[in-house]
Amino acid sequence: MTEKQYTGTAPPLKHGAGKNPDVRNVARGLVEAATAAATHMPEGCTVVIDEGYNPRHGTIHSQHRVKGRAALDLCVVRDNKRVRNRGEDKTGLYTLLHRHILGEMTARYPELVPHLGHGCNFGTSSRHPEEPDLMHVDLGGDRGHIKPMISELGPVPNVEYGKLRVEWPPPEPKGPPRAWTEKMERRKRR
Ligand SMILES: [Zn+2]
Numbered sequence: 001m002t003e004k005q006y007t008g009t010a011p012p013l014k015h016g017a018g019k020n021p022d023v024r025n026v027a028r029g030l031v032e033a034a035t036a037a038a039t040h041m042p043e044g045c046t047v048v049i050d051e052g053y054n055p056r057h058g059t060i061h062s063q064h065r066v067k068g069r070a071a072l073d074l075c076v077v078r079d080n081k082r083v084r085n086r087g088e089d090k091t092g093l094y095t096l097l098h099r100h101i102l103g104e105m106t107a108r109y110p111e112l113v114p115h116l117g118h119g120c121n122f123g124t125s126s127r128h129p130e131e132p133d134l135m136h137v138d139l140g141g142d143r144g145h146i147k148p149m150i151s152e153l154g155p156v157p158n159v160e161y162g163k164l165r166v167e168w169p170p171p172e173p174k175g176p177p178r179a180w181t182e183k184m185e186r187r188k189r190r
Contacts, residue, residue: 013037022052104162
């Protein structure tokens with residue numbers, strides 16, 4: 001990839017359409033790092049938030065249930081199409097995004113870096129331990145067995161991290177609730 005792709009001019013992180021993640025209960029450092037990381041993605045890419053704090057997400061151990069320090073699920077959208085955010089990282093875009101998150105975290109909140117957990121290094125659930133959870137990033141600690149480890153790859157070289165000013169608290173999600181929340185409710189009841 002050429003250096004030109006890392007100009008920091010892509011749009012910052014956005015809320016995904018029709019979803020209502022609670023980002024105010026995600027640590028400020030993680031929201032800032034992910035928001036700024038999105039601006040380093042290649043042209044034509046945006047990054048949207050699918051999920052933040054959700055007390056009903058997954059199992060009781062889910063990092064999405066950690067109030068005030070919840071996980072984020074992110075989706076890369078390229079040319080208006082969502083890039084599959086679990087399983088093998090065929091495009092390399094999720095590995096790139098995680099490296100940028102690490103870079104922004106290192107520049108902004110170095111004390112949080114050892115806590116940064118990259119879903120591409122672990123499975124989407126205990127039932128699918130070999131399916132990388134590409135979209136997921138949290139503060140549950142650097143962990144996982146799926147290589148390469150983002151912490152070993154490190155940030156992308158020659159990128160200026162720590163520049164974008166990120167608003168805090170983040171804006172309220174737009175629109176009424178929420179097709180997606182309702183869908184999840186229906187799933188739980190089944
Ligand atoms: Zn997640």
